[in-house]
Amino acid sequence: MSTPQEHPSGRVIPITPAPADGEGERVSLYQAHQKIYPRSVQGVFAQWRWLMVAITQLVFYGLPWIEWGQRQAVLFDLGARRFYIFGLVLYPQDFIYLTALLVISALSLFLFTAVAGRLWCGFACPQTVYSEIFIWIERQFEGDRSARLRLDAAPLSLTKLARKSGKQLAWLVLSLWTGFSFVGYFTPIRELTASILSLGFGPWEMFWILFYSLATYGNAGFMREQVCKYMCPYARFQSAMFDKDTLIVTYDQARGEPRGARSKKADPQALGLGACVDCTLCVQVCPTGIDIRKGLQYECIGCGACADVCDSVMDKVGYARGLVKFSTQNAVDHGWTWTQTLRRIARPRVLIYTAVLWAIILGGGLSLWLRTPFKVDIERDRATLARIVEGGQIENVYRLQIMNAAEQALIFKLHAQGLPGLRLVGGSEVQVDATESRWVSVQLRVPYDAASPGSHPIHFNIDATDPSGQALGHLKEKTVFLMPR
Amino acid sequence: MSDFISNFWHLYVAGLTLVSIIACLALLWFSGKAKAMTANDNTTGHVWDGDLREMNNPLPRWWVGLFIITIIFAFIYLAMYPGAGSFTGKFGWSSAGQYDAEVAKGQAQVAPLYAKFSGMPPEEVSKDPQALAIGDRLFMNNCAQCHGSDARGSKGFPNLADADWLYGGTPDAIKATLVQGRAGNMPPMAAAVGTPDDVRNVAHYVLSLSKSPHDSLRAALGKSKYGACAACHGMDGKGNHAMGAPNLTDDIWLHGWGENAIVNIINNGKVNQMPAQADKLTEAQIHVLASYVWGLSNKTVASAAK
Numbered sequence: 001m002s003t004p005q006e007h008p009s010g011r012v013i014p015i016t017p018a019p020a021d022g023e024g025e026r027v028s029l030y031q032a033h034q035k036i037y038p039r040s041v042q043g044v045f046a047q048w049r050w051l052m053v054a055i056t057q058l059v060f061y062g063l064p065w066i067e068w069g070q071r072q073a074v075l076f077d078l079g080a081r082r083f084y085i086f087g088l089v090l091y092p093q094d095f096i097y098l099t100a101l102l103v104i105s106a107l108s109l110f111l112f113t114a115v116a117g118r119l120w121c122g123f124a125c126p127q128t129v130y131s132e133i134f135i136w137i138e139r140q141f142e143g144d145r146s147a148r149l150r151l152d153a154a155p156l157s158l159t160k161l162a163r164k165s166g167k168q169l170a171w172l173v174l175s176l177w178t179g180f181s182f183v184g185y186f187t188p189i190r191e192l193t194a195s196i197l198s199l200g201f202g203p204w205e206m207f208w209i210l211f212y213s214l215a216t217y218g219n220a221g222f223m224r225e226q227v228c229k230y231m232c233p234y235a236r237f238q239s240a241m242f243d244k245d246t247l248i249v250t251y252d253q254a255r256g257e258p259r260g261a262r263s264k265k266a267d268p269q270a271l272g273l274g275a276c277v278d279c280t281l282c283v284q285v286c287p288t289g290i291d292i293r294k295g296l297q298y299e300c301i302g303c304g305a306c307a308d309v310c311d312s313v314m315d316k317v318g319y320a321r322g323l324v325k326f327s328t329q330n331a332v333d334h335g336w337t338w339t340q341t342l343r344r345i346a347r348p349r350v351l352i353y354t355a356v357l358w359a360i361i362l363g364g365g366l367s368l369w370l371r372t373p374f375k376v377d378i379e380r381d382r383a384t385l386a387r388i389v390e391g392g393q394i395e396n397v398y399r400l401q402i403m404n405a406a407e408q409a410l411i412f413k414l415h416a417q418g419l420p421g422l423r424l425v426g427g428s429e430v431q432v433d434a435t436e437s438r439w440v441s442v443q444l445r446v447p448y449d450a451a452s453p454g455s456h457p458i459h460f461n462i463d464a465t466d467p468s469g470q471a472l473g474h475l476k477e478k479t480v481f482l483m484p485r
Numbered sequence: 486m487s488d489f490i491s492n493f494w495h496l497y498v499a500g501l502t503l504v505s506i507i508a509c510l511a512l513l514w515f516s517g518k519a520k521a522m523t524a525n526d527n528t529t530g531h532v533w534d535g536d537l538r539e540m541n542n543p544l545p546r547w548w549v550g551l552f553i554i555t556i557i558f559a560f561i562y563l564a565m566y567p568g569a570g571s572f573t574g575k576f577g578w579s580s581a582g583q584y585d586a587e588v589a590k591g592q593a594q595v596a597p598l599y600a601k602f603s604g605m606p607p608e609e610v611s612k613d614p615q616a617l618a619i620g621d622r623l624f625m626n627n628c629a630q631c632h633g634s635d636a637r638g639s640k641g642f643p644n645l646a647d648a649d650w651l652y653g654g655t656p657d658a659i660k661a662t663l664v665q666g667r668a669g670n671m672p673p674m675a676a677a678v679g680t681p682d683d684v685r686n687v688a689h690y691v692l693s694l695s696k697s698p699h700d701s702l703r704a705a706l707g708k709s710k711y712g713a714c715a716a717c718h719g720m721d722g723k724g725n726h727a728m729g730a731p732n733l734t735d736d737i738w739l740h741g742w743g744e745n746a747i748v749n750i751i752n753n754g755k756v757n758q759m760p761a762q763a764d765k766l767t768e769a770q771i772h773v774l775a776s777y778v779w780g781l782s783n784k785t786v787a788s789a790a791k
Contacts, residue, residue, distance in 0.1 A: 026522055385639070386639075442635075
């Protein structure tokens with residue numbers, strides 16, 4: 001066996017066990033779950049968070065109920081492979097737009113994270129939003145943090161049972177409604193509503209309603225911060241977007257320390273104390289249960305609850321606000337003002353994210369705008385390469401799939417070009433009903449001496465008109481014509 | 486049917502599977518007992534490169550519960566489904582069995598649809614838009630591979646959309662073709678015809694039957710030698726449906742047009758086969774498909790229905 005030293009290229013980093021200050025201890029490899037009882041909080045960021053809760057949930061629960069003409073405005077009909085989004089009908093062939101949407105979402109996440117840290121996590125992520133709603137329900141039944149702590153410690157009583165089961169019931173109802181709304185994006189929600197009473201959902205509808213309900217109930221009711229700490233992949237890679245100019249929740253250590261309780265009348269300087277009164281409210285309100293005074297930690301979702309509560313405490317004791325606040329590493333290190341901090345937003349990382357994001361938004365928007373309301377896929381016939389027909393003409397066969405993405409019947413006129421004497425046999429007009437697709441067999445012929453043996457590029461020109469004769473668009477699709485030897 | 490060539494492999498796979506699962510369980514149990522040394526600043530106390538430290542971020546205990554669920558799931562799964570060697574599981578599931586069950590389910594679903602058409606004469610079926618749509622799909626899946634997606638065939642594969650039929654164009658004849666298949670066989674006839682020049686002359690005579698371009702002198706010479714062909718193709722060259730002998734007078738050339746193609750066939754003969762569909766398609770499907778194909782070559786009927 002060879003030791004690492006025998007390899008000149010293999011560099012070995014020695015590990016030195018060096019127990020830091022004080023005695024170490026032997027601990028389990030697993031961490032017991034400690035339930036977190038976040039205290040309710042008021043303030044600017046709490047208001048923002050509730051606003052985001054309201055907006056996201058109005059959209060989520062409300063959107064399936066909006067009608068558009070004769071159908072649901074937003075409906076992802078997986079069975080028929082059509083996505084309806086207001087006036088837009090998307091086919092599987094429009095998958096590129098989903099890609100664009102995902103790229104836009106990812107870049108937006110990069111941009112927001114580079115500028116202001118885990119904004120998404122703290123304000124808009126469904127995990128945060130539903131946890132917030134579920135904790136609000138919990139508070140209605142069991143009271144705020146201290147009351148909940150007392151209730152959990154108390155022996156089982158009739159009141160405790162009533163409060164606990166009331167909360168569970170409310171959670172379940174909300175979860176089921178959430179699952180129902182979710183499925184309402186895939187099965188028309190009005191049909192779903194009609195089948196509530198009879199419980200006549202299809203097996204898949206039933207499964208997904210229950211599955212999504214269970215996920216909501218479990219994640220928002222019980223898992224909460226565990227999802228962010230242990231399961232969420234975005235939480236981990238968002239730190240790659242951080243730099244020293246990213247806004248993060250910071251504790252002003254220089255101003256706060258040494259912390260300590262004091263009388264409101266006492267002069268902290270005389271006592272040798274900093275501004276932190278060590279009320280621990282910042283720890284009590286934290287939904288992930290961390291102490292922000294230890295500095296930035298990976299559990300911090302950037303919700304700003306500690307900043308809100310600290311500001312209210314500073315107001316009470318008559319100190320300046322902002323002991324815990326959104327700030328950047330550079331601003332803290334150099335003592336920058338808010339304006340100086342904001343000026344650093346215009347840095348290459350942010351500008352590049354912004355430029356790429358806008359390029360894709362504009363590109364995607366433009367391509368949606370210029371999109372023809374129909375599609376044609378051309379397949380050469382798989383059996384027949386070429387055949388000789390009357391008069392020695394050469395015939396090739398094509399299968400055209402014509403997809404009408406418009407919500408009215410369209411008439412398609414077909415022409416073929418690319419070889420001398422190339423002509424279409426039979427009728428060149430095809431009608432396709434609204435949002436339907438149709439396969440058509442088409443034969444093209446050329447005189448026997450039109451081209452040399454082999455493959456020749458040709459193209460189909462397809463013009464779409466509505467029944468009144470108004471032109472709606474034009475497509476040019478490439479294919480080949482084979483001449484036999 | 487066993488997937489293993491000897492019983493050893495069955496025991497090997499089953500044993501390995503079970504031992505692995507039990508080893509996972511044992512690992513969980515031991516790691517639950519084990520303790521790790523930590524420093525009290527929440528690091529593991531390990532230092533690299535002088536200042537790099539490793540935070541102590543233990544896995545949450547509930548995560549272990551997930552591992553245990555997967556192990557319980559594994560045991561239940563192995564009891565129900567094949568996985569432990571050649572043990573087939575309580576459900577006796579197999580992919581072939583699932584396929585058969587789904588095909589049977591699909592057939593049962595469409596049976597009422599086909600039942601409607603089974604009682605109808607083919608001429609009626611070929612006018613029904615629903616039957617046409619079914620027929621089109623059956624054709625695309627089962628026939629278009631050879632006869633082309635427009636049913637017009639190509640060299641060696643007959644055109645089904647014209648009025649020329651090797652074995653007759655009645656619905657019953659088409660159905661018989663679908664059920665039992667057809668084996669067309671033209672023997673090499675050069676010896677019976679005579680010299681190579683005779684063969685060439687007969688080819689020109691055959692061309693003249695359909696008024697195709699030909700050498701009339703050679704055709705006149707070939708006429709006397711045509712007797713060798715007449716047994717099947719008829720004295721008038723109009724072919725014979727009973728034996729699938731093509732009509733030579735209609736200017737339709739399944740195996741190629743022109744003097745060389747005909748000479749080649751007389752010299753070498755031709756074997757051409759249409760495979761039987763009876764074990765691929767149900768009787769009801771063949772009924773709809775035969776009606777659809779009959780409709781293709783009787784366009785006036787079919788187009789009146791559209």
